[in-house]
Amino acid sequence: MNAIDALRDRIPDPARDISVNLQSVLTQGSLSEAQRWGVALAVALASGNADLARAIAADGAGAGPAVADDARAAAALMAMNNVYYRFRHQIGKATYTEKPARLRMQRIVKPLTNKADFELMCLAVSAVNGCEACVRAHERSVLELGLTEEHVHDAVRVAAVVRAAAVTLSMPAI
Numbered sequence: 001m002n003a004i005d006a007l008r009d010r011i012p013d014p015a016r017d018i019s020v021n022l023q024s025v026l027t028q029g030s031l032s033e034a035q036r037w038g039v040a041l042a043v044a045l046a047s048g049n050a051d052l053a054r055a056i057a058a059d060g061a062g063a064g065p066a067v068a069d070d071a072r073a074a075a076a077l078m079a080m081n082n083v084y085y086r087f088r089h090q091i092g093k094a095t096y097t098e099k100p101a102r103l104r105m106q107r108i109v110k111p112l113t114n115k116a117d118f119e120l121m122c123l124a125v126s127a128v129n130g131c132e133a134c135v136r137a138h139e140r141s142v143l144e145l146g147l148t149e150e151h152v153h154d155a156v157r158v159a160a161v162v163r164a165a166a167v168t169l170s171m172p173a174i
Helices: 002-008 013-025 033-047 050-059 065-091 115-129 132-144 149-170
Strands: none
Touching (some): 002 013, 033 065, 033 149, 065 132, 115 132, 132 149
16 A cells, blocks of 8 residues: 555544544455455545545556456546436425436446445445435445445445545645
8 A cells, every 4th residue: 555655644633533544444344355446446536636536546457457447437427426416316306206306327338347246436436426316226226236234334334434534635725
């Protein structure tokens, strides 16, 4: 974790917990290497911190290029879907929920890795983006595809810490 360790050194002391947690969630838990790095990269990309995304991509390169490609697709698709479905959920009018989305999202049904891992990435990004409808839908899919609540829990832990690291690393010096 050389690239991430270099970034962890840039996290200021008041956010030391984030630095420690980043190391922990990227090395422990129920997730496979591909799941862990895919979730972390998808959330880093969705969070918009280029330095963190590059560090995660570099240190997680062993998970393979398909994982990185799916992470990019998950971040991009959830940027669209989380806005659309969060709106429908927040408005709560049947007139909107009955309308077809008419948004292309073929990658969700044909990921490069596997459906369960891609759904897990989408779940993590949706949790960060605060889309309840998407979180519920992806959590249901993940469980139906054979992952466990422990996988979901660990993916959301990774998402929370990576998002916190992205915010912390983007904070201006004051």
